[in-house]
Amino acid sequence: MAASSIAAAPAAVFSHRPWWRSRTTLVAAIVAVMVICHLTLSRTLTWPNSLVWHSLTHYLDNMQNWLAAEGDKTHPSIVYRVIHGISSALDALVRWLYHLLSKWLTWPATTVLGGLLSLRFGGRRAAAIMVASFAAFATLGLWDESMQTLALMLVAVALSLLVGVPLGVLAGRSDRFERMITPVLDAMQIVPAFAYLMPVVIFFSVGPAAAVITTMVYSVPPAVRITSLGIRSVPANTVEAATAIGSTGRQLLWKVQLPLARRLLLLSVNQTILFALSMVVIAGLINTEGGLGAPVTNGLNSNPALAILAGAAIVVMAIALDRVTEAIAERTDPARRHLDVAGRKRARVATVAALAAIAVTAALGHAFSAGAAYSRWTAQDWLLARVQSVLDYVQKPTTFLFNEITNPLGTFLVAHLLQPLDTFLVETPWFVTLAGLTAIAFILSGIRPAATTALMFALIGAIGEWRDAMDTFSQVLVATAIAVVLGIVLGVLAAESNRVSRVVRPINDILQTLPQLVYVIPFVYVFPISYVPGLIASVLYAFPVVVRLVERGVRDVAPPAVEAAGAFGATRLQVLVKVKIPLARDAIMLGINQGLIMVLAVVVIAGLVGSGALGYAVAAGLQRGQFGIGVVASIAILAMGIALDRVTRGNRGTAKGGQG
Amino acid sequence: MRKRLWGRPARLIVAAAALAGLAVLVAGTATARTTAAKANCGTVTLNEQAWTGSTANTYVAKYVLEKYLGCKVKVTDIAEIPVYQAMAQGKVDAVLEDWQHVAQYKQYATKQKSVVLEGSNGLTGHIGWFIPRYLLKKYPSFKTWKGLKGHESVFASPEAPQGMFLGGDPSYEQKDTQLIQALGLKLKHVTVGAETAEVARFSQLIAQKKPVIMYWWTPEYRNAEFDLVEVKLPARMKSCQDDGTVKAPLKDFRCAYSSYPLEKVFSSKFVKSGSPAVAVLKRFKWPSNSDQNLVSSWIAGEHMDAQKAAEKYVKSHMSAVNKWLGK
Numbered sequence: 001m002a003a004s005s006i007a008a009a010p011a012a013v014f015s016h017r018p019w020w021r022s023r024t025t026l027v028a029a030i031v032a033v034m035v036i037c038h039l040t041l042s043r044t045l046t047w048p049n050s051l052v053w054h055s056l057t058h059y060l061d062n063m064q065n066w067l068a069a070e071g072d073k074t075h076p077s078i079v080y081r082v083i084h085g086i087s088s089a090l091d092a093l094v095r096w097l098y099h100l101l102s103k104w105l106t107w108p109a110t111t112v113l114g115g116l117l118s119l120r121f122g123g124r125r126a127a128a129i130m131v132a133s134f135a136a137f138a139t140l141g142l143w144d145e146s147m148q149t150l151a152l153m154l155v156a157v158a159l160s161l162l163v164g165v166p167l168g169v170l171a172g173r174s175d176r177f178e179r180m181i182t183p184v185l186d187a188m189q190i191v192p193a194f195a196y197l198m199p200v201v202i203f204f205s206v207g208p209a210a211a212v213i214t215t216m217v218y219s220v221p222p223a224v225r226i227t228s229l230g231i232r233s234v235p236a237n238t239v240e241a242a243t244a245i246g247s248t249g250r251q252l253l254w255k256v257q258l259p260l261a262r263r264l265l266l267l268s269v270n271q272t273i274l275f276a277l278s279m280v281v282i283a284g285l286i287n288t289e290g291g292l293g294a295p296v297t298n299g300l301n302s303n304p305a306l307a308i309l310a311g312a313a314i315v316v317m318a319i320a321l322d323r324v325t326e327a328i329a330e331r332t333d334p335a336r337r338h339l340d341v342a343g344r345k346r347a348r349v350a351t352v353a354a355l356a357a358i359a360v361t362a363a364l365g366h367a368f369s370a371g372a373a374y375s376r377w378t379a380q381d382w383l384l385a386r387v388q389s390v391l392d393y394v395q396k397p398t399t400f401l402f403n404e405i406t407n408p409l410g411t412f413l414v415a416h417l418l419q420p421l422d423t424f425l426v427e428t429p430w431f432v433t434l435a436g437l438t439a440i441a442f443i444l445s446g447i448r449p450a451a452t453t454a455l456m457f458a459l460i461g462a463i464g465e466w467r468d469a470m471d472t473f474s475q476v477l478v479a480t481a482i483a484v485v486l487g488i489v490l491g492v493l494a495a496e497s498n499r500v501s502r503v504v505r506p507i508n509d510i511l512q513t514l515p516q517l518v519y520v521i522p523f524v525y526v527f528p529i530s531y532v533p534g535l536i537a538s539v540l541y542a543f544p545v546v547v548r549l550v551e552r553g554v555r556d557v558a559p560p561a562v563e564a565a566g567a568f569g570a571t572r573l574q575v576l577v578k579v580k581i582p583l584a585r586d587a588i589m590l591g592i593n594q595g596l597i598m599v600l601a602v603v604v605i606a607g608l609v610g611s612g613a614l615g616y617a618v619a620a621g622l623q624r625g626q627f628g629i630g631v632v633a634s635i636a637i638l639a640m641g642i643a644l645d646r647v648t649r650g651n652r653g654t655a656k657g658g659q660g
Numbered sequence: 661m662r663k664r665l666w667g668r669p670a671r672l673i674v675a676a677a678a679l680a681g682l683a684v685l686v687a688g689t690a691t692a693r694t695t696a697a698k699a700n701c702g703t704v705t706l707n708e709q710a711w712t713g714s715t716a717n718t719y720v721a722k723y724v725l726e727k728y729l730g731c732k733v734k735v736t737d738i739a740e741i742p743v744y745q746a747m748a749q750g751k752v753d754a755v756l757e758d759w760q761h762v763a764q765y766k767q768y769a770t771k772q773k774s775v776v777l778e779g780s781n782g783l784t785g786h787i788g789w790f791i792p793r794y795l796l797k798k799y800p801s802f803k804t805w806k807g808l809k810g811h812e813s814v815f816a817s818p819e820a821p822q823g824m825f826l827g828g829d830p831s832y833e834q835k836d837t838q839l840i841q842a843l844g845l846k847l848k849h850v851t852v853g854a855e856t857a858e859v860a861r862f863s864q865l866i867a868q869k870k871p872v873i874m875y876w877w878t879p880e881y882r883n884a885e886f887d888l889v890e891v892k893l894p895a896r897m898k899s900c901q902d903d904g905t906v907k908a909p910l911k912d913f914r915c916a917y918s919s920y921p922l923e924k925v926f927s928s929k930f931v932k933s934g935s936p937a938v939a940v941l942k943r944f945k946w947p948s949n950s951d952q953n954l955v956s957s958w959i960a961g962e963h964m965d966a967q968k969a970a971e972k973y974v975k976s977h978m979s980a981v982n983k984w985l986g987k
Contacts, residue, residue: 065767072748072772197742206738206746285739288705288751294737300856302712302960384963395860397867411818419819517854524860529818530850533857608830610861612851619854620830622741626763626905 026443034436038428045429047466056463057628064627068202080203087209090155094208098151098289102372106365107143109358110134116354120347122327129327133320141380142292142313144373149280149291150317152208156215156276157321161269164220168227168268169253172261178228183642185221189597190641192604192615193218193282194622195634201286211283215276222271230264231257266329267552270322274512277318281515292317296515304521305387309380311518318513319506395525402526410527418478418531425470430461433470441647449646456643465636471613472603473640475531479538479599479606484592486539487546491591494547495554496576504551508544516541516605524609534606534615541605542598546591553587554580593648600641701731704930704937707743707752708735711855713879715966716955716973717756717781721944723970728985731937740831748774750929754941756781758923759832769925776931780921782946783879787833787902787917789825789891790876792866796889804892805843812846814871820848826862826874829855835904836875838913839893847873862886879949881956893917943984951977 071080101110111134119127137146171178193214204210234257242256258265284293292310299307364370393399397407425433434457442450460469494501516537523533557580565579581588607615614633621630704725708718722733738746744764746752768775791802799814801807812823825847828834837849852861858874859882865872866886876888893916901912924944931938946952951973958969974981 068745068767069772072774197739198745201742201745205749206742206751284737286742288734288736288738288746290737297710297737298708298715300854301710302715302956303963304856305963388963395863395867397864414818517856521856521860524852524857525864528861528864530852530861531819534853607851608854609857610850610852612853616830616851616853620905622739622831624741624761624831624833624905629905 023443027440030436030439030443034428034432035424037432038424041429041432045431047430047461047464051462052464053462054464057626057632060628060631061626064198064202067199071202083203084205087204087207090204090209090212091207094151094155094212095289097154098148101147101151102144105358105362106370106372107138107374108365108370109362110147112361113358116357118324118327120350120354121331122324123331126324126327129320129323133316136316137313138374138376139379140309140313140383141378142295142310143375145290145292145295145310146313146317147373148289149293149314152211152283152287152289152291153215153273153276153280153317153321155208156212156219156279157273159212160216160219160223160272160276163216164223164272165227165265165268167220168224169231169258171224171228172231172257173253181224185224186597186641186645187638188217189221190600190638191634192601192618192637193279194604194618195630197282197286197622198627206286207288211287214283214286215279218279219272219276222275223268226264226268226271227261230261230268233264234260262329262333266326267548269325269329273322273325274318274509277314277321277513278515280314281517296518300517300521303384304391304518305384307515307518308387309383311514314515315510315513319509322509391522394522397528406526407528410529410532413535414529414531418475418535421478422471422474422531425474426467430466434458434461437643441643445647445649449643449649452646453643456639459639460636463632463635465614465617465633468613468617468633469636469640472611472615472637475535475538475606475611475613476596476599476603476640476644479535479542480592480596482535483539483542483595483599484546487543487591487595488550488588490543491547491550492554492576492581494551495580496572501551504547508547511540511544516602517608520605520609530610530612533609534611537605537609538599538602541602542595545598546595549587549591549594550584553584553591556587557583589648593645596644596648597641600637600644603637701725701729701935701937703732703734704935704941705734705736705751705753707738707746707755709740709743709755709757710737712881712956712960713783713952714757715959716952716969717944717946719959719966719970720955720973721756721941723967723974724944724981724984725937725940727974728981729936729940731935744768744775744925747925747927747930748772750927752927753930753937754778754924754926756924756941756944757783758925759785760920760923774928776926776928778924778926778942781924781944783922783949783952784919785877785879785922786919787828787875787877789836789873789893790883790888791871791873791891792869793887793889794869795871802891803889805845805894808845808847808873808891815847815873817850820850823847824850824873826858826872827851828875829853829858832875832877833903834875835902835913835917838904838910842910842914843894879953881953881960884953885957885961939986940984943986945980945984947977947980951980 070076076084105113111131114134115127115131118130137143140146167181171181196217197214200210200214204213238256238260239252242252247256280291281293281296284290284297287293290297292314295310296307296314299305299310393401396402434454437457438450438454441453457469460466490500490504494504519540520533520537523536527533527536554576561579561583562575565575570578603611603615604618605615607613607617608619614637617633618630618637621627621633706718706721708714718735722735725731725733736743736746736752738752740758740761741764743752743755744761744767747755748768765777769777789805795802799807799811802811813821815823815825817824823846825836825840827836827849830851830853832855840847840849852858858876862872862874863886873891876883894914896915896918899908899912900915900918901908902917904913924941926938926941955969955973958964958972959966964972
């Protein structure tokens, strides 16, 4: 059955194939064989129990207990003492920054500091955005929480860039290093934070340090990946020219590669900020100063409207930090900045004036005892009431929305798409599924990805997660398909029209940073069927990344190609479909690949709103103190991620040297 | 080429590392000193867990400690399991409602002795199978599990046409998959996820007066609002097992969940600190489940500020509060 397709496959690699040998046909044939096996063979052929390593969870539990006991000894080993030192230093740094922003400066001076700093380095628009964000924290009545989170995030983002950008430069310059670090980055992004919260707590205790480390695990990978992409996208001929005129390696890096990779470096700062801010709630679970994470976690149960306001504050902070850093980077762009002597003098005077203004405001703040946190008039109650009325509408099962749209739609999706696919993957005999997936991987990407796929799915079986993994796998496939289609459509539109781009970008920012549980719980009310809210959460989190990458890819298509097509009289649509999209193929493939990783990154959240399976197991692992169960489920998610990543990566590896 | 690349940055890195090392050392010695200074009452850190009942405990205790002992109370929001590590290290002083984390009791209280179990907070926790009362009108037999037999399809849902059992939050102890199997019922166990998701799901069904059977518990302020009744499960026996992740013969799961006191857990460092707050928190006890439900319903039902709800409760229940204060 599946074996025959493998034999037929090598021919499929050649580009000119008759239709019956095209990839689509072959994949369809394999799926058909799998369906026939599913219908004819017994439903009880699940992964055999004798092929499961049962004691793994037990060993993992023991390991965790041992680590905890070692760390809590009165005289722990040197490793722990070094880690404890780092931990206290980070704690102290974040607390110092928080005290600076609250007690020492008082709230008026903090606002002035943010505004003037942005004005001095980023210009008027940046200053306006910064002041507006502070005003938003005040209006939402969440000033103190916001300052706690701001202090934490400033440290986490700075450290992520400090670690991530140099690693990205190394990865961009050395293929071997890139190959070495990529699986690590995949693991950092895919393994759910819930699985490593306890180990982080064992090493770094609870507090700001633990929160910074947890955040960094998630926000370092984009910094490395995009920096590396930036270094690699510097045209090869420019690098050659620089080498030919005798540049040293250092000159090449600082004078050629980094300046030319500037735009992608900026994107890496942007993504690092957004990824970091998306961790506020989870990092808050192990922080003594929960900041904005606390009202979200507690609010979900006792006051969902408050959780939404806190989520809004997180989004405001993310967008403000992003836009201000962007403005600063643009202002300080050496290509545009040519200051004369008078200009420099003016700048220096402005700096001194700004510092003086901050000092004066702080002094006045203390004199009039303005207080560390803003605590006067807020619109919190008014906003809570408004949000609550929306929630009340959403929660009523008698509305038009519920009866005519969401409920039937959700039921239809589950009955005709999710449930059948789920049953198919869970109940098809395991060896058929394994062989079928391997064959599909082979046809799509070749022998090595196929071997990886076989190995990874066998690993999933061996750790006893076959059933749950198939359940999750079916949902991941559906979510990724929807996210990719949505992402490519919006990405292409955004690349073609600046107006669409301007609308889509803030939506992307919101969806990447608003804590998922905040907006997914209302979906549980309108789509009260398990799977659907989780599917929505996955799609909403994954498609922004696809949009960003596709938009950039299509925009970056070399102008000569577009002009040439135009000269031949191609219409705009023809240029798009025949020139731009094929030339942006690499970026689109990267978009699909990253979309998948994003879907896998929210498997736990999906599990918390009804998708069950692996995500549910990971959450149970942390919260019921069953470390082993959580880790084993995370390994299954990771194995699935590695397999899917290798298959969807396609020929990205050969595209180095970049689009120029 | 490679060598030159590392020239200046190398020196910089060494300098940065030296600075970082110094900072680590300074910070290390600084933390050693801060733990000693806990004069009189000082600051007490209470951890609020992610459910409303816990918010009620924490803020009522906070109000009492601040108002009558002059303590400064800090509220943290650390997750249920990591908070044990926090208490072991003295970063959190007390948790006022713990639902029998037996494995943690073993590791932290018995083995390490870094936390102390301080007994009940006055509430009795009980997990069970619950249905809305209106169902009993049509199906009076649903009072016990035996009456469910043959009627499973009453609970049909899109994802479980044979009848759906709504499973609980992953963080709570449960054995419903095994229990359903052991009782020979044809229900399908559906995991709806976190507590809020479960509430969302069943409150929609209840609002439509549809049938639902689910994993739920008392005390919980919403039980009165939803008018839930418990389905009677087989009596408990000696070998009774409540944790579905434990490997045990199926028949050991064939019994009702136990009822147990909700435990107060203190950090050993806090107990030894000599703070007057210790004695008060040791005596902290709700007169009954309905007291906590009352405060919870103010906080979550009426969205009253937790501080104000605590104040309102304390002012109207001085006799209970006086007991905690040892008067």
